[in-house]
Amino acid sequence: xxxxxxxxxxxxxxxxxxxxxxxxxxxxxxxxxxxxxxxxxxxxxxxxxxxxxxxxxxxxxxxxxxxxxxxxxxxxxxxxxxxxxxxxxxxxxxxxxxxxxxxxxxxxxxxxxxxxxxxxxxxxxxxxxxxxxxxxxxxxxxxxxxxxxxxxxxxxxxxxxxxxxxxxxxxxxxxxxxxxxxxxxxxxxxxxxxxxxxxxxxxxxxxxxxxxxxxxxxxxxxxxxxxxxxxxxxxxxxxxxxxxxxxxxxxxxxxxxxxxxxxxxxxxxxxxxxxxxxxxxxxxxxxxxxxxxxxxxxxxxxxxxxxxxxxxxxxxxxxxxxxxxxxxxxxxxxxxxxxxxxxxxxxxxxxxxxxxxxxxxxxxxxxxxxxxxxxxxxxxxxxxxxxxxxxxxxxxxxxxxxxxxxxxxxxxxxxxxxxxxxxxxxxxxxxxxxxxxxxxxxxxxxxxxxxxxxxxxxxxxxxxxxxxxxxxxxxxxxxxxxxxxxxxx
Amino acid sequence: xxxxxxxxxxxxxxxxxxxxxxxxxxxxxxxxxxxxxxxxxxxxxxxxxxxxxxxxxxxxxxxxxxxxxxxxxxxxxxxxxxxxxxxxxxxxxxxxxxxxxxxxxxxxxxxxxxxxxxxxxxxxxxxxxxxxxxxxxxxxxxxxxxxxxxxxxxxxxxxxxxxxxxxxxxxxxxxxxxxxxxxxxxxxxxxxxxxxxxxxxxxxxxxxxxxxxxxxxxxxxxxxxxxxxxxxxxxxxxxxxxxxxxxxxxxxxxxxxxxxxxxxxxxxxxxxxxxxxxxxxxxxxxxxxxxxxxxxxxxxxxxxxxxxxxxxxxxxxxxxxxxxxxxxxxxxxxxxxxxxxxxxxxxxxxxxxxxxxxxxxxxxxxxxxxxxx
Numbered sequence: 001x002x003x004x005x006x007x008x009x010x011x012x013x014x015x016x017x018x019x020x021x022x023x024x025x026x027x028x029x030x031x032x033x034x035x036x037x038x039x040x041x042x043x044x045x046x047x048x049x050x051x052x053x054x055x056x057x058x059x060x061x062x063x064x065x066x067x068x069x070x071x072x073x074x075x076x077x078x079x080x081x082x083x084x085x086x087x088x089x090x091x092x093x094x095x096x097x098x099x100x101x102x103x104x105x106x107x108x109x110x111x112x113x114x115x116x117x118x119x120x121x122x123x124x125x126x127x128x129x130x131x132x133x134x135x136x137x138x139x140x141x142x143x144x145x146x147x148x149x150x151x152x153x154x155x156x157x158x159x160x161x162x163x164x165x166x167x168x169x170x171x172x173x174x175x176x177x178x179x180x181x182x183x184x185x186x187x188x189x190x191x192x193x194x195x196x197x198x199x200x201x202x203x204x205x206x207x208x209x210x211x212x213x214x215x216x217x218x219x220x221x222x223x224x225x226x227x228x229x230x231x232x233x234x235x236x237x238x239x240x241x242x243x244x245x246x247x248x249x250x251x252x253x254x255x256x257x258x259x260x261x262x263x264x265x266x267x268x269x270x271x272x273x274x275x276x277x278x279x280x281x282x283x284x285x286x287x288x289x290x291x292x293x294x295x296x297x298x299x300x301x302x303x304x305x306x307x308x309x310x311x312x313x314x315x316x317x318x319x320x321x322x323x324x325x326x327x328x329x330x331x332x333x334x335x336x337x338x339x340x341x342x343x344x345x346x347x348x349x350x351x352x353x354x355x356x357x358x359x360x361x362x363x364x365x366x367x368x369x370x371x372x373x374x375x376x377x378x379x380x381x382x383x384x385x386x387x388x389x390x391x392x393x394x395x396x397x398x399x400x401x402x403x404x405x406x407x408x409x410x411x412x413x414x415x416x417x418x419x420x421x422x423x424x425x426x427x428x429x430x431x432x433x434x435x436x437x438x439x440x441x442x443x444x445x446x447x448x449x450x451x452x453x454x455x456x457x458x459x460x461x462x463x464x465x466x467x468x469x470x471x472x473x474x475x476x477x478x479x480x481x482x483x484x485x486x487x488x489x
Numbered sequence: 490x491x492x493x494x495x496x497x498x499x500x501x502x503x504x505x506x507x508x509x510x511x512x513x514x515x516x517x518x519x520x521x522x523x524x525x526x527x528x529x530x531x532x533x534x535x536x537x538x539x540x541x542x543x544x545x546x547x548x549x550x551x552x553x554x555x556x557x558x559x560x561x562x563x564x565x566x567x568x569x570x571x572x573x574x575x576x577x578x579x580x581x582x583x584x585x586x587x588x589x590x591x592x593x594x595x596x597x598x599x600x601x602x603x604x605x606x607x608x609x610x611x612x613x614x615x616x617x618x619x620x621x622x623x624x625x626x627x628x629x630x631x632x633x634x635x636x637x638x639x640x641x642x643x644x645x646x647x648x649x650x651x652x653x654x655x656x657x658x659x660x661x662x663x664x665x666x667x668x669x670x671x672x673x674x675x676x677x678x679x680x681x682x683x684x685x686x687x688x689x690x691x692x693x694x695x696x697x698x699x700x701x702x703x704x705x706x707x708x709x710x711x712x713x714x715x716x717x718x719x720x721x722x723x724x725x726x727x728x729x730x731x732x733x734x735x736x737x738x739x740x741x742x743x744x745x746x747x748x749x750x751x752x753x754x755x756x757x758x759x760x761x762x763x764x765x766x767x768x769x770x771x772x773x774x775x776x777x778x779x780x781x782x783x784x785x786x787x788x789x790x791x792x793x794x795x796x797x798x799x800x801x802x803x804x805x806x807x808x809x810x811x812x813x814x815x816x817x818x819x820x821x822x823x824x825x826x827x828x829x830x831x832x833x834x835x836x837x838x839x840x841x842x843x844x845x846x847x848x849x850x851x852x853x854x855x856x857x858x859x860x861x862x
Binding site: 018020051052053054055057058064067071072073074075076077078081084085086087088089090091092093095096097098113114116117121274275276278279281282284285286287288289290331334335338343344345346347348350351370371372373374376377464 | 547566688697703710837839
C-alpha cells in the first residue's frame, strides 16, 4: 500500500503547451528561483481553492511567461506597469484574486511609481517581488537592487554608489506608507528559508482573499547564469551576501503591528459601490425625456416679432477681468437663449488658473443651427473694463451694440460707429447688494434694449444654475435694475 | 444633425447645455462604460472632474492615477477584465500613454481615449490645436497597428462619438481615440443623450476571475517570428475591414462646389460659416468634414477631386491631415492648405480671404475647371 505525499500542484500545468520546444521542461535556467516561487504559488492556489478566481499579472522579464505554467487566467503587462494593470483588474472584478508577479527592474526601476501608488492606495492585491539583483532576461545588466561592488554587464567595474546609487530596499521604502497591510522579505537558498518563503507567499495571498489589502513579499532569489555562478554557489550567495543588504524579515504586518485591524483604506470591494442597474443610469445622470417642462419655462420659442432685425441672431463677445463674472454671464445668455428657443453656443477663453487674468467668451444665439461658435465679427460686445473695450471694439461690426461699464470706463474711446450703452453696472450692482452682480445689470440692459430674451428665460437660466435662493434673488434684483436703466436709443 | 450618428434611432433626452468635456462622460456612461482612469491636464480636466462625480454614482470606478502611464495601463487591466473603460488627456499626457496604446492594440483590447488637443510640441500651451493628428492616425506608439480615430465637432458629438468609440472599439477589439481640441472640449452647447443605456457586448476573451475565462490569456508577446507575423497579419485584416466599413464623414453644399473645404473638429465649424460667407459672395464653396480620421474618407475625397476645381484643407497645425488628402487626391486637382497653430484659430473671414487670394493667384484656374468638367 502506498500513499502519495507530494504531488505536482493541480494548477501547475503538467505539460507546457503554450511554450515552444520541449513541453516538459520550464524555460528557467537551472538553479533559478522562479520555478520554486511558481510552485509555492500553485500550491497556495490549490490549497485555497481559488484557481478559477485568480488573475495572474505577468511582468516583463524572465517571468513574462508565467502563463506557460500556471493554470489560471493571465494578463501580460507592460514593463513596470503590473500594479496599475492589477489595480484596475481588481477593481473591475472585486471577487477575483489578482496576483502581481514582478522582478526587480520591473518593480523597483521602471515601475517604481506604479508600485508606490498601488501600495499607497492599499489596493487589495498580492505582489510577489522577485529580487535577484540583476536583469536576467536582457543578459545581466544592473538592477536597482544590484549590490554595491557587484559586477554586471553595465557595471563592469562593480556597482559604485557614487555613479549608480545604492541598492533600493523596496520593503523598507514602502514601509513608510500607511496603507500596506503586509510587507515581508524572504530568501531562497536552503530548506528552512524556502519554507519561510512559502509561508510568506501563502499569507500574502490569503490576505487578499480575506480583503485585508495590499500585501507584498520580496523574495531574494538566485540567478546563477546572470551572476555567473553555479546553482549551489548562487544559493549560498543569496543567504550569505544578499541578506546583508536586504535583511529578511517582516517590515510591516497589520495583526502584529496594528492590533489586528487591517490598515487598508479600501473595503473588500476595492472602493467600488454596489452595481447600479442600467435602467437607473439616465435618472442618476438627470436625463429627462423631451416632454418634461424645462426649468419652469415652456419650451415654445420666444416670439421674435418684436426684435429689430439688427439685433436678431446676435454674435456676442463678453470680456472683463477674471472675477467679474464674464464667463457666467456668457453661460446665462446661452442657457436663457436655449430656453427661449434659440440655437446657442458658448465658447470661453480659458487659461492657466492665475491671478490677475482677463476672461472673455463668445456667445451665439441663432435662429439657424450655430455654424462657427467663434465670434470673429461681433454684433454685441459686453466690456467690463477698459482693456477689454480697447481689445474687442475693433471686432464689433458697424452699427453693433456695445455695452460697457461707464463707471469703470469713464473716458471711453470713440464709439461713434456703434450703438453704445454706457451704464455704471458695478455701481448699480453695489446698490442692489453686491458689485459681483454687475454682469446681471449689463444683461438686464441688454435684454431691455434688444428684446432678444424674455426675462423669464433669464429667470429659468438662473434656476438651472442651482444657486442658493439668496444669490438667485440678488442676481434677479440686479437683472431688473439693469432693465430699469434708461438706455438712450 | 448628422445622419450617421442617429443610426440606431434611440429616443433622446431633453437638451442640456454642457461642455464638450462633460458631454463625453455622459456619452460614455450611457454607452456602458464603468471605469475612468486619468490624470488632470488642461484643457481636458473637466473629463476627469465630471467622471469623479458621475462614475461612482453609476456604480463604476473613478481613479485619479499617479500618471498617464499608469492610467493607460489601468485601462489595460480593466479592459482585460472585461470592463468598458476610458481615459482622457491632452497632448503631453497622450504622448505618455502611447506605450500602453501599442500594448492594447497588440493584445486586442478595447478602450476609449479622449485627447483634447492643445498646443505643442513639448509643454506648448493650452490653446486649441490639431497637431496630434499624426500621432493619432499613424499609430503613435511602436509597431504595426492603428487606432480608430473619431473627430467630434461639438459637445453633442463629444457625447455621441465617445459612445460610438466604445461600440467600434469592442467590435474591432482595438483602442479607439476621440480626437477633440481645446475649443470643442471647452465650449458649451445643448446636448441630448440617448435615454436608454447600452449593454456592452459579451467579452468571452476577457480574464474575469470567473471559471469560464480561466484559460484565457491577454498578451502582446509572440516570440516566434511566424507567430507574430500571423498575429500582425490578422490585425491588418481587421484594419482593412475597418477601412471598408467605418469611414464616416459629413458633407455640406458640395454638390455644385468649385472649392471644397476640408477640415475636422472645431475647424469644420469655422469652415461651415466660411461656406456661407463664400456663397454670399458668389463663390461656390462646399465642406467635407471627416468624422473618422482613421479610417480616412480617402475615396470620397478622390471623388470630390474629380469634380471640384480645387480643395482647400484647413487645420490647426502646420499641415498634417493635408498629407492624407493629397495622397487621396493623387494630383487630380490642386490642394491648398491654410494652417494656424499655437492656440490660434482662423476666423471664417480669414478662410474666405485666403480662398479669394488663391483664386486670384491661379490664373489657369478657369481652364482647369473646364478641363475637369
